[in-house]
Amino acid sequence: MAVSIEELQAKAKQLRKHIIRMTTAAGSGHPSSSLSAVEMITALYFGGFMKYRPQEPQWPSRDRFILSKGHAVPALYAAMAEAGYFTVEATMSLRKLGSVFEGHPNMARMPGIEASTGSLGQGLSIGLGQALGLRLDKLDSRVFVMTGDGELDEGQVWEAAAAAGKFKPGNLTLIVDQNGYQQTGATKDVLDMRPIADKFAAFGWHTQVVNGNCQANAFAALTIATNIKDRPTCIVSQTQKGFGILPLLEAEGDLNYHGKPLSAALAEKAIAFLGS
Ligand SMILES: Cc1ncc(C[n+]2csc(CCOP(=O)(O)OP(=O)(O)O)c2C)c(N)n1
Numbered sequence: 001m002a003v004s005i006e007e008l009q010a011k012a013k014q015l016r017k018h019i020i021r022m023t024t025a026a027g028s029g030h031p032s033s034s035l036s037a038v039e040m041i042t043a044l045y046f047g048g049f050m051k052y053r054p055q056e057p058q059w060p061s062r063d064r065f066i067l068s069k070g071h072a073v074p075a076l077y078a079a080m081a082e083a084g085y086f087t088v089e090a091t092m093s094l095r096k097l098g099s100v101f102e103g104h105p106n107m108a109r110m111p112g113i114e115a116s117t118g119s120l121g122q123g124l125s126i127g128l129g130q131a132l133g134l135r136l137d138k139l140d141s142r143v144f145v146m147t148g149d150g151e152l153d154e155g156q157v158w159e160a161a162a163a164a165g166k167f168k169p170g171n172l173t174l175i176v177d178q179n180g181y182q183q184t185g186a187t188k189d190v191l192d193m194r195p196i197a198d199k200f201a202a203f204g205w206h207t208q209v210v211n212g213n214c215q216a217n218a219f220a221a222l223t224i225a226t227n228i229k230d231r232p233t234c235i236v237s238q239t240q241k242g243f244g245i246l247p248l249l250e251a252e253g254d255l256n257y258h259g260k261p262l263s264a265a266l267a268e269k270a271i272a273f274l275g276s
């Protein structure tokens with residue numbers, strides 16, 4: 001292993017601070033949805049699972065990451081900044097008029113973004129198409145897609161799940177960020193799609209259920225998934241929305257904290273809470 005879990009944990013902490021700073025500077029955005037996804041995104045970009053070239057974003061042999069839960073894009077911008085696509089400072093223009101750091105990923109304006117998302121439910125279909133295209137082109141590249149758990153309410157996800165079961169792209173990995181909440185409440189109360197792994201398994205997918213906020217577990221799950229070449233793989237990543245600063249959100253009386261940035265004072269507390 002070229003990188004240690006401790007190094008990934010340190011990187012994850014940096015990503016969290018960037019997420020909090022950029023959404024507070026924007027005065028809008030989705031910090032809690034971004035924070036739950038940090039360990040998986042850190043492992044993808046810095047754990048050696050994705051090959052990419054920040055100086056050549058369209059490199060044909062790159063691996064692809066599609067953030068289907070596009071509202072969590074601060075986590076992706078933070079990772080891309082740390083990877084060298086642009087500076088961390090640039091990401092602080094998030095959601096400002098004219099900035100390329102839009103509130104949802106826009107592939108038309110930003111090299112390195114593999115799909116324009118934000119309308120939930122579409123990323124897995126896009127990723128499936130890309131995975132099959134790469135297979136046709138005989139390129140040894142993998143497509144990673146991340147959805148939310150509330151996002152699974154969208155029927156299009158299941159059309160893609162069934163089609164992937166039929167066409168068996170061995171280069172497609174889905175990560176479901178199962179953080180337990182969606183916009184209007186707990187996912188189990190709005191529309192309970194559990195057991196998630198069983199549903200994908202029934203469509204012929206390889207499945208795993210892991211603690212997605214444990215950096216070692218995230219790394220191990222991606223190691224297993226990327227070694228499977230004969231069928232699509234799904235990682236149900238059990239996380240917590242706002243992970244990293246949960247006690248602070250609890251004190252605010254809102255464990256979902258959906259779609260709202262931290263106030264300047266709370267952001268300062270959160271950065272201090274995360275520590276150096
Ligand atoms: C098709 C569609 N419907 C509604 C929305 C509004 N919306 C934005 S985030 C969100 C909640 C998504 O919940 P989940 O997938 O669990 O993601 P989380 O924020 O928990 O990571 C909703 C409903 C949207 N972006 N797209």
Ligand SMILES: [Mg+2]
Binds near residue numbers: 177179181187
């Ligand atoms: Mg959710």
